[in-house]
Amino acid sequence: xxxxxxxxxxxxxxxxxxxxxxxxxxxxxxxxxxxxxxxxxxxxxxxxxxxxxxxxxxxxxxxxxxxxxxxxxxxxxxxxxxxxxxxxxxxxxxxxxxxxxxxxxxxxxxxxxxxxxxxxxxxxxxxxxxxxxxxxxxxxxxxxxxxxxxxxxxxxxxxxxxxxxxxxxxxxxxxxxxxxxxxxxxxxxxxxxxxxxxxxxxxxxxxxxxxxxxxxxxxxxxxxxxxxxxx
Amino acid sequence: xxxxxxxxxxxxxxxxxxxxxxxxxxxxxxxxxxxxxxxxxxxxxxxxxxxxxxxxxxxxxxxxxxxxxxxxxxxxxxxxxxxxxxxxxxxxxxxxxxxxxxxxxxxxxxxxxxxxxxxxxxxxxxxxxxxxxxxxxxxxxxxxxxxxxxxxxxxxxxxxxxxxxxxxxxxxxxxxxxxxxxxxxxxxxxxxxxxxxxxxxxxxxxxxxxxxxxxxxxxxxxxxxxxxxxx
Amino acid sequence: xxxxxxxxxxxxxxxxxxxxxxxxxxxxxxxxxxxxxxxxxxxxxxxxxxxxxxxxxxxxxxxxxxxxxxxxxxxxxxxxxxxxxxxxxxxxxxxxxxxxxxxxxxxxxxxxxxxxxxxxxxxxxxxxxxxxxxxxxxxxxxxxxxxxxxxxxxxxxxxxxxxxxxxxxxxxxxxxxxxxxxxxxxxxxxxxxxxxxxxxxxxxxxxxxxxxxxxxxxxxxxxxxxxxxxx
Amino acid sequence: xxxxxxxxxxxxxxxxxxxxxxxxxxxxxxxxxxxxxxxxxxxxxxxxxxxxxxxxxxxxxxxxxxxxxxxxxxxxxxxxxxxxxxxxxxxxxxxxxxxxxxxxxxxxxxxxxxxxxxxxxxxxxxxxxxxxxxxxxxxxxxxxxxxxxxxxxxxxxxxxxxxxxxxxxxxxxxxxxxxxxxxxxxxxxxxxxxxxxxxxxxxxxxxxxxxxxxxxxxxxxxxxxxxxxxx
DNA sequence: AATGAATGAGCCTTCATTCAT
DNA sequence: GATGAATGAAGGCTCATTCAT
Numbered sequence: 007x008x009x010x011x012x013x014x015x016x017x018x019x020x021x022x023x024x025x026x027x028x029x030x031x032x033x034x035x036x037x038x039x040x041x042x043x044x045x046x047x048x049x050x051x052x053x054x055x056x057x058x059x060x061x062x063x064x065x066x067x068x069x070x071x072x073x074x075x076x077x078x079x080x081x082x083x084x085x086x087x088x089x090x091x092x093x094x095x096x097x098x099x100x101x102x103x104x105x106x107x108x109x110x111x112x113x114x115x116x117x118x119x120x121x122x123x124x125x126x127x128x129x130x131x132x133x134x135x136x137x138x139x140x141x142x143x144x145x146x147x148x149x150x151x152x153x154x155x156x157x158x159x160x161x162x163x164x165x166x167x168x169x170x171x172x173x174x175x176x177x178x179x180x181x182x183x184x185x186x187x188x189x190x191x192x193x194x195x196x197x198x199x200x201x202x203x204x205x206x207x208x209x210x211x212x213x214x215x216x217x218x219x220x221x222x223x224x225x226x227x228x229x230x231x232x233x234x235x236x237x
Numbered sequence: 238x239x240x241x242x243x244x245x246x247x248x249x250x251x252x253x254x255x256x257x258x259x260x261x262x263x264x265x266x267x268x269x270x271x272x273x274x275x276x277x278x279x280x281x282x283x284x285x286x287x288x289x290x291x292x293x294x295x296x297x298x299x300x301x302x303x304x305x306x307x308x309x310x311x312x313x314x315x316x317x318x319x320x321x322x323x324x325x326x327x328x329x330x331x332x333x334x335x336x337x338x339x340x341x342x343x344x345x346x347x348x349x350x351x352x353x354x355x356x357x358x359x360x361x362x363x364x365x366x367x368x369x370x371x372x373x374x375x376x377x378x379x380x381x382x383x384x385x386x387x388x389x390x391x392x393x394x395x396x397x398x399x400x401x402x403x404x405x406x407x408x409x410x411x412x413x414x415x416x417x418x419x420x421x422x423x424x425x426x427x428x429x430x431x432x433x434x435x436x437x438x439x440x441x442x443x444x445x446x447x448x449x450x451x452x453x454x455x456x457x458x459x460x461x462x463x464x465x466x467x468x
Numbered sequence: 469x470x471x472x473x474x475x476x477x478x479x480x481x482x483x484x485x486x487x488x489x490x491x492x493x494x495x496x497x498x499x500x501x502x503x504x505x506x507x508x509x510x511x512x513x514x515x516x517x518x519x520x521x522x523x524x525x526x527x528x529x530x531x532x533x534x535x536x537x538x539x540x541x542x543x544x545x546x547x548x549x550x551x552x553x554x555x556x557x558x559x560x561x562x563x564x565x566x567x568x569x570x571x572x573x574x575x576x577x578x579x580x581x582x583x584x585x586x587x588x589x590x591x592x593x594x595x596x597x598x599x600x601x602x603x604x605x606x607x608x609x610x611x612x613x614x615x616x617x618x619x620x621x622x623x624x625x626x627x628x629x630x631x632x633x634x635x636x637x638x639x640x641x642x643x644x645x646x647x648x649x650x651x652x653x654x655x656x657x658x659x660x661x662x663x664x665x666x667x668x669x670x671x672x673x674x675x676x677x678x679x680x681x682x683x684x685x686x687x688x689x690x691x692x693x694x695x696x697x698x699x
Numbered sequence: 700x701x702x703x704x705x706x707x708x709x710x711x712x713x714x715x716x717x718x719x720x721x722x723x724x725x726x727x728x729x730x731x732x733x734x735x736x737x738x739x740x741x742x743x744x745x746x747x748x749x750x751x752x753x754x755x756x757x758x759x760x761x762x763x764x765x766x767x768x769x770x771x772x773x774x775x776x777x778x779x780x781x782x783x784x785x786x787x788x789x790x791x792x793x794x795x796x797x798x799x800x801x802x803x804x805x806x807x808x809x810x811x812x813x814x815x816x817x818x819x820x821x822x823x824x825x826x827x828x829x830x831x832x833x834x835x836x837x838x839x840x841x842x843x844x845x846x847x848x849x850x851x852x853x854x855x856x857x858x859x860x861x862x863x864x865x866x867x868x869x870x871x872x873x874x875x876x877x878x879x880x881x882x883x884x885x886x887x888x889x890x891x892x893x894x895x896x897x898x899x900x901x902x903x904x905x906x907x908x909x910x911x912x913x914x915x916x917x918x919x920x921x922x923x924x925x926x927x928x929x930x
Numbered sequence: 931a932a933t934g935a936a937t938g939a940g941c942c943t944t945c946a947t948t949c950a951t
Numbered sequence: 952g953a954t955g956a957a958t959g960a961a962g963g964c965t966c967a968t969t970c971a972t
Binding site for chain 4: 492493494495496582583585586587588592593596600601604623625626627628629630632633634635636637638640641643644645647648650651662665666668669670672673674675676677680
């Protein structure tokens, strides 16, 4: 299904490049191997993309853009509760990272993003601006709602990272988690199960934190403990 | 302090290699650049280490071993409460990852580990076995205590990943978090603050999860089935 | 004629490699020098042949195969006398070794074979099997006929080596023979003259040996014991 | 017995160098390997000999000088018959080339000379002048006597080469002869057997040639066919 | 438009040699 | 006198890129 001989050469190269770059990294990947896998001429990369680096940029951009478009982190219903929106966000984020149609869709591609996140390259700035910042904003809204108005911006940021960090670790540390026997990525339901856990874990944490903040405020400011019911 | 001309050449190369390998990755790094930075001859890498790959192994091993030895994830007092042990664990893990004496101690070195975790290389197996697995076992004990005897092994594993994932994200996604303005790594207290947050967040989550598990068991085993409506 | 700029690069490299490998030996020869002489890029050797060693193999193979094909050691007439067949064999062998179209055709190439014969390299096995063994078999037949049925296999083998050794020495010890003033390789008729000598020398030897063997047998088996006094 | 630790370092290096140079050739041999085998410091070669090339010269010189001194090509009795002197010459030459105390005395050393003879290097000139030319002169005298006064200098030279070529081939083409199964170098009597054969073969040849020359002269000049009995 | 031949820059490594001790 | 540490030069090879077709 992939690498169909009748697919346009440009597409075949893009596809092959995603796999090779993901497996080997930018430098270790060779245009020869990419072209061999794409069944294209050695000069095709330069002809269609202008060079190895430009091809790499295109691959990463396509991969992220495609994946982000495929899995939305927002519910269709804007009136949904914060809990529900969190569940959707986590599920979508994990799907982006782990599901077959996502960043790890085919062999090695997930590592491509892992590498890119770990390594500040010029392309990262665009990625952050175009894709990651909007996503972070969505999560920021959810977390803010869950923590309530008493939570300071610092706490909101930290909780954002806590949520997103749990999700990313399953993608970034995949080789380690596999070796430790902590996660079995082969099971098809794994994404849903992990999403459920992260949602529950994070909700429990943030509800608890909110309760604690507000009780402290209540204690500090007097008896306004009826605030608890707002959210 | 870095690259002192009077330091033994072997040390200078090790130091330089950590930085270069971290910045560029194994393949993209060149022994020429390493030696230039270490102010050593090109042949010195082969003379002292036997080759580029052997140097890389030594760098990673030294880095991890040194860092793990410097920051213990266990309390001196074995009778300490699970909460306290969690706090120590999180603080030590973050220190390993972020503090000046740790894996990101100098420019680029943190990325070296990020890359190694993301990209399974032969050396990773040894690292997992020697350093990561023991650490994971410690965390497993803490989490297990916090969740109580009613928690199944699945939940314990998932919570382990939730805790460790929060910590790692600050190291792995450092470039992104910086660009998003979510974390200011320059502030010296940042490690302690993040550790506090992760500990609180995780404690709140696990205490909440434990309460829920045990109440469900109670419901199943006895007569508190009116709790069901709370959540 | 040599190194013509319009000759295909592959051919120019092959030509240059024959000379350089012959002059310097495999290890001391450098692809840089070969390519410089062939007026080709340094990478051309790897591009066309896959590496220095593969180029060497091709050079030796081409040289031997070409030479062996050009000079046949067998007479067109299979009914020819043993004497005549020996003359043809010796002339062909010397031509292979010394004539302009043969193994020493251009500067240094003869030494290439000398070196290869003296120094067992993996390629030698193939050469022996494909080219030398068949040639040895032809000579074995001739010698066997000349010595008669009474000659044991041991004697046949030794005489083979005596014939071939005389031929080879003119090629192998060329520098020494030149320095000693024993042979003037510059004279064009030299090959024919040497061939004549070796043929005569060897014929005389083998005819004499045959007479001696058969007279001894006669002595042993019957009553021609008066032959003993002849010699 | 060889490489005794208490032998002077200089001797141990000479010994080791002979083996390594013989096995690998000048360029492929490394001073490191030589020094390792001699259990000496890397710098010892430069210290004692002034460099790799000077060491090589010394090794070849020592080897040839020692061998030539050990096996004399002349009989003790200057009045000996030409046949006898030929037998001694051949036996000595073969011993120089093949016997344990000679040029192939230990592993690989024989090939050292084979290589040197095939490859005109500056050192060869000295070798020819000091060692080979005198030997050639001895053989020239023997051959001249055997062929008789009627033989021209050309024939004498050719017969010299025929004799010496037979001897050398056993040393030069050793790998090939072994592969062809023509010679079994492992048998201890092999040198004597080969020497006997070459002597007989050459005597038979030269006696025959003499007879032929003289008969032709006789035929040409008249009826002096009684010359046949002289020799 | 698309390609195969060819290339030049650069990489890792080896090795004879040097030099301070 | 003798050595171990260190080095500069050079070698084989890889690879992204170019160019004529």
